[in-house]
Amino acid sequence: MNRPPTPGGDGAPHGEYARIGxxxxxxxxxxxxxxxxxxxxxxxxxxxxxxxxALEFGREMxxxxxxxxxxxxxxxxxxxxxxxxxxEVLLAEYLHRSSGDRIVVHTDALDYAHRVARAAxxxxxxxxxxxxxAALAHEEAHRMLHGRRGRALRDRxxxxxxxxxxLRLRGHVAGADEIAAHAYAHARCGLRRSPLALTxxxxxxxxxQGTGPGGPGPGTPLGDRP
Amino acid sequence: xxxxxxLLAMAVGVGLMLTRRLPTAFALVLLAVAIxxxxxxxxxxxxxxxVGTVVQEGAPRLAATMVAILLGxxxxxxxxxxxxxxxxxxxxxxxxxxxxxxxxxxxxLVAILCGSITGSAPAAMLAGVVGIPAMIAVGVTxxxxxxxxxxxxxxxxPLELINWQFxxxxxxxxxxTVQHFQLRMFxxxxxxxxxxxxxxMRRKGVRHTWAVRVGAGAGGSGASGGGSGTRxxxxxxxxxxxxxxxxxxxxxxxxxxxxxxxxxxxxxxSLLAGVVFALVTAVSxxxxxxxxxxxxxxxFDVAAPPIVLFIAIGMLLAAVNLPGAVQALSPIVVAxxxxxxALFVLVFALMVPLALYRGPMxxxxxxxxxxxxxxxxxxxxxxxxxxxxxxxxxVLGVSDPTSTQTxxxxxxxxxxxxxxxxxxxxxxWVIAVAGLCLTAYLYLL
Numbered sequence: 001m002n003r004p005p006t007p008g009g010d011g012a013p014h015g016e017y018a019r020i021g022x023x024x025x026x027x028x029x030x031x032x033x034x035x036x037x038x039x040x041x042x043x044x045x046x047x048x049x050x051x052x053x054a055l056e057f058g059r060e061m062x063x064x065x066x067x068x069x070x071x072x073x074x075x076x077x078x079x080x081x082x083x084x085x086x087x088e089v090l091l092a093e094y095l096h097r098s099s100g101d102r103i104v105v106h107t108d109a110l111d112y113a114h115r116v117a118r119a120a121x122x123x124x125x126x127x128x129x130x131x132x133x134a135a136l137a138h139e140e141a142h143r144m145l146h147g148r149r150g151r152a153l154r155d156r157x158x159x160x161x162x163x164x165x166x167l168r169l170r171g172h173v174a175g176a177d178e179i180a181a182h183a184y185a186h187a188r189c190g191l192r193r194s195p196l197a198l199t200x201x202x203x204x205x206x207x208x209q210g211t212g213p214g215g216p217g218p219g220t221p222l223g224d225r226p
Numbered sequence: 227x228x229x230x231x232x233l234l235a236m237a238v239g240v241g242l243m244l245t246r247r248l249p250t251a252f253a254l255v256l257l258a259v260a261i262x263x264x265x266x267x268x269x270x271x272x273x274x275x276x277v278g279t280v281v282q283e284g285a286p287r288l289a290a291t292m293v294a295i296l297l298g299x300x301x302x303x304x305x306x307x308x309x310x311x312x313x314x315x316x317x318x319x320x321x322x323x324x325x326x327x328x329x330x331x332x333x334x335l336v337a338i339l340c341g342s343i344t345g346s347a348p349a350a351m352l353a354g355v356v357g358i359p360a361m362i363a364v365g366v367t368x369x370x371x372x373x374x375x376x377x378x379x380x381x382x383x384p385l386e387l388i389n390w391q392f393x394x395x396x397x398x399x400x401x402x403t404v405q406h407f408q409l410r411m412f413x414x415x416x417x418x419x420x421x422x423x424x425x426x427m428r429r430k431g432v433r434h435t436w437a438v439r440v441g442a443g444a445g446g447s448g449a450s451g452g453g454s455g456t457r458x459x460x461x462x463x464x465x466x467x468x469x470x471x472x473x474x475x476x477x478x479x480x481x482x483x484x485x486x487x488x489x490x491x492x493x494x495x496s497l498l499a500g501v502v503f504a505l506v507t508a509v510s511x512x513x514x515x516x517x518x519x520x521x522x523x524x525x526f527d528v529a530a531p532p533i534v535l536f537i538a539i540g541m542l543l544a545a546v547n548l549p550g551a552v553q554a555l556s557p558i559v560v561a562x563x564x565x566x567x568a569l570f571v572l573v574f575a576l577m578v579p580l581a582l583y584r585g586p587m588x589x590x591x592x593x594x595x596x597x598x599x600x601x602x603x604x605x606x607x608x609x610x611x612x613x614x615x616x617x618x619x620x621v622l623g624v625s626d627p628t629s630t631q632t633x634x635x636x637x638x639x640x641x642x643x644x645x646x647x648x649x650x651x652x653x654x655w656v657i658a659v660a661g662l663c664l665t666a667y668l669y670l671l
Contacts, residue, residue, distance in 0.1 A: 036363060037356045038316050041309065041469050087440040088640060096365070097431030135436055142434035150324050161320055172323020174363045177434070195436075202438040 016204035017120035020197050025186075026052045028196040029179040035203075038174045050157050054176040057156050058183025061144060065188065073143055074101030076136065083109025089202050091131070094139035096146065103139045105132060113198055120201050125193040134185040134195045141181035141188075153180055228554035231264040236592060243584040243591060250584055250591055254538035257592070258284065258545040265550030274548055284544030288395045288536040290493075294388040295344075295532050297497035300525035301482070302344035302352055304501060307521050308508035310478055311340060312356040313471040319360045326365040327427045330374045333357040334423055337378020338416070339479035342385040343500070345623075348528045349379045350631035358639050365432035372639035373426065373624075373650045376632060377419035380623040380654070384408035384415055384616070385483050387493040392536070393616065396543060396594050397601055399608045401493070407613050407668065409487075411661055415620055418657035422650060439640065475507035531630075539594045546598040556603035563605045567666045570606075574614060575659045581618040582626045582647070589615040590622070606670070613665025617658045625651040 020028065029051035033039050039047060074094075083090045083106025091109045095102045110131050117126035126134075145153060154170050161171035179196070186194045239257035242248045248256070262276045263269075270277045305311045318332030337353035344352070354375040361371040383389055385408070393404045481503045485496040501518075509517045545551060564573045580587040587593045593615060600611045626632055627643035636643040 036359060037312070038319060038360050038363070040312070040356075085640070088437060089439075090435055090437040093433055093435040093437075095431055095433050098428065138436045139434065146432075154324065159320070171320035172364070174319050174323060174360055178363070181434075181436075199436075199438055203440070206438065206440045 012119040013204050013208035014120075016208070017201055020200045020204065021120065021122070021193075023197075023200075025055055025183070025194050025196055028194065028200050029055055029182070031200065032179060032196065033173075033175045036175045050159070050173050050176055051179055053156050053158070054153065054173075054179035055183040057153050058141065058180035059187045061141060061149065061180065062184045062187035065144075065184075073140060074103055076103045076105065078105050078107055080107050082106050084112060087206060089113065089206070092135035092139050094142045096143070101143060103136060103143075105135055107132075110135065113202060116201050116205050117198060119205070122193055122197070122201075125191065126198055130189060130191060131198070133189045134191060134198075137185035137188045138181045138195065141184035142177065144184075145177050145180065150177065153177065228264060228266070228550065229558050232261050232551060232554060233558070235260040235264060236586065236595070240584070240586055240592060251534045251538040254535075254542050254591065257595075258538070258541035261542075261545040261551055261595075262548055265545070265548050265554060267545075267548050267550060274550075279548065280541050280544045284541035285537045287540030287543060288392065291388065291392040291395050292529075292533045292536055294391045294493050294497060295536070296525060296529045297494060297501065298344040298386075298388045299348060299529040300522050301478075301497060301500045301504065302340070302348045303521040303525045303528060304504040304508075304517075305340070305343065305352055305478065306355075307517065307524075308471055308475065308504060309469070310471045310475050310504065310508055311336065311352045314339075314476055315353070315356040315360055316470070317476075319364065323364050326361070326432050327424065329364050330361055330366050330370065330423045330427060331420065333361055334374050334378040334381070334419055337375045338382040338385075338419075341379035341382025342387075342483055343382075343479050344528075345379070345383070345386060345388060345631075346532060347630040347634045349382070350375055350635045353378060354635050354638055358635065362639065365434055366427070367430045367433045368639040368641050369645055369649050370423070370426045370430055372635040372641060372646050374423055375635050376624040376646065376650060377415075377422050377653070379631060380620050380657075381412070381415040381419040383619060383623055384412040387482055387486055387496060389619075391493050393589075393612050396539065396589070397597055397608055397611050397615070399612055403609050404612055404616075405487075407609060407616060407665070410664055410668070411613075411616055411620075414660045414664065415657055418620075418653050418660070422653040426649065471508045475504065478504045478507065535590060539590070542592075542595045543598045546595045547602050552599070552602045555599045556605075559599050559603050559605055563600070567670045570670060571659070571662045571666050574617075574662050575655075578618065578621055578655050578658050581622040581658075583628055584626075587618050588622050588626070589619055593618065610665050610669040613661065613669060617661025617665065620657045620661060621651070621654045624654045 026048055030044065030048045033047045033051055034042070034044065089109050089112055090106055091113060092103060092105045095104065110128060113131050114126060114128045117123055153176060154172055157173050157176055159171040159173050160168050162169040182195045182199070185191070235257060239253050242253040243250050258280050259276055262280045267279070268275045272278055314336045315333060318336065319329055322328035322332055333353060336357060340349045340352040343349070357375060358371045361374065362368055366374070390401050390404045390408065394401045478500060482496040482500040485491040485499055486493060505514050505518055546555070564570045577587055579585070581593065584591050586596060589597060597611050597615050600606055601608050622629060624632065625647045627647045632646055633643050636646040
């Protein structure tokens with residue numbers, strides 16, 4: 001189980017919080033993209049450009065969203081557990097199934113996120129209720145990005161896979177929908193600070209606490225094939 | 227009495243492996259020595275002895291397989307280091323990113339290619355290091371993401387040259403016999419894998435998260451860094467410098483299989499040709515020799531666990547083929563082995579779970595001994611034993627929660643290996659039964 005950070009305690013990387021707090025959204029979003037193995041070989045400037053376009057797209061989605069859309073979609077389920085695992089914090093998930101859509105919010109993870117925010121000195125930016133609203137808005141954005149809006153995001157990013165004269169085949173940029181969802185939640189919930197900063201602060205806390213990466217554990221048997 | 231003693235020793239061996247009191251390789255060596263002693267083999271001597279026949283001659287019995295494993299691991303390391311595998315995955319995500327099922331099927335195809343080059347956890351890593359987080363990022367659930375890589379590797383198994391060499395050496399049939407069965411098994415594994423992806427994607431749906439995960443980059447957001455070793459960091463920097471592999475280098479995984487199948491070139495030169503092709507197409511002339519040497523040395527690390535296991539399996543095969551063991555076990559195996567074709571399929575279909583958890587039908591463990599007894603006792607024709615073990619291989623290659631690739635893929639996706647087993651077993655069981663039907667049709671009718 002993840003140890004919750006405490007202000008001034010060894011579970012709180014204050015230097016990292018300060019760096020994250022000073023960074024702008026494009027830097028944070030580009031950092032999120034570069035963390036994906038898929039973008040390992042990408043030019044950092046290209047990632048920054050994609051991050052900026054995805055952020056703008058998310059903000060536009062929030063501006064154009066009808067008033068009733070927030071929270072009026074799929075069934076919302078609150079679960080008190082299941083959000084914290086070694087090396088992982090799962091705040092919310094959106095499940096799109098043929099039987100119906102559902103958003104699951106993990107309150108243990110929301111509480112953890114709030115404590116990270118408090119350790120970083122951002123408790124007024126991220127009270128528990130604001131984190132919950134941001135989580136719901138984030139998943140709502142993912143729901144909206146299915147279909148037409150997803151294709152519009154792809155076109156906005158302008159990643160050309162193939163070009164034959166005037167014909168262009170646009171490529172999908174993994175992680176861009178995540179950035180757009182954060183930007184949507186930021187604007188939709190009127191937060192003073194971006195959820196991207198909270199995400200980066202949680203990541204920094206997990207790193208600082210030395211929670212192992214998601215790879216084979218020590219229990220992986222050696223000398224066995226296959 | 228001798229048979230009872232051997233069966234008891236086998237039961238103890240399975241117990242030691244299941245409870246992880248001993249690594250599989252060590253347990254198999256002890257089991258080989260125990261079987262030989264119980265079968266009345268003298269400790270020393272030129273003929274049919276424990277030291278001479280089981281240990282000395284048994285250890286290098288699968289030498290050809292070991293060389294193939296080393297070369298396959300070298301090629302696998304090159305695919306990783308040169309970015310060929312990750313480029314393939316990246317292109318698939320870029321083409322099909324908005325349709326998670328399409329991305330999953332694409333990564334399944336990449337996993338087939340990786341599984342045809344090398345096996346076990348290295349194959350899972352080749353396809354999964356980038357493929358699993360990529361699938362999760364586009365909305366595939368973690369369980370299905372891990373399962374997709376696993377069924378892909380297993381679908382590539384019938385085309386894996388190393389596997390041909392192993393079954394040939396272990397069961398004592400020509401490579402062409404193994405090839406004859408495996409090429410017919412491939413479409414079954416391919417269809418079974420596709421069925422798993424499409425049905426499970428429909429059942430589980432699409433999942434997007436706001437999640438933070440250290441290291442693996444899975445979930446909505448991945449924190450960077452996190453426990454990456456310095457060698458991995460250096461490799462990542464080299465890949466960053468090098469960028470995407472050129473399109474023609476992406477053909478590398480096809481080179482060995484095309485040479486072996488199309489031009490009937492033997493396994494070792496086919497794998498070596500794949501290595502040379504990867505070096506020439508994806509590495510600059512200036513870095514070629516250093517890259518070749520560095521990846522070869524790393525391949526020794528990768529190949530060490532299976533090679534140790536195959537040394538032990540060689541000893542076990544030598545032990546169960548001793549005249550005393552064959553004489554003692556044959557009557558029992560004849561009595562319990564179904565003679566009728568329909569019963570063959572039914573009984574061995576019911577015994578599928580015995581391939582899991584390092585059970586007695588696991589060809590990479592005691593199953594090699596069982597196969598040896600079935601062949602040595604003349605219970606079934608050797609090609610039928612190839613079919614039986616290859617069918618079981620589809621189950622243990624995907625669903626066995628103690629197999630290294632299952633453990634790695636599941637944990638990397640953030641799910642328990644047992645959950646992967648529950649998700650994939652219904653499909654792999656059906657694939658195995660189809661393989662048994664194929665075996666019966668080809669060799670027993």
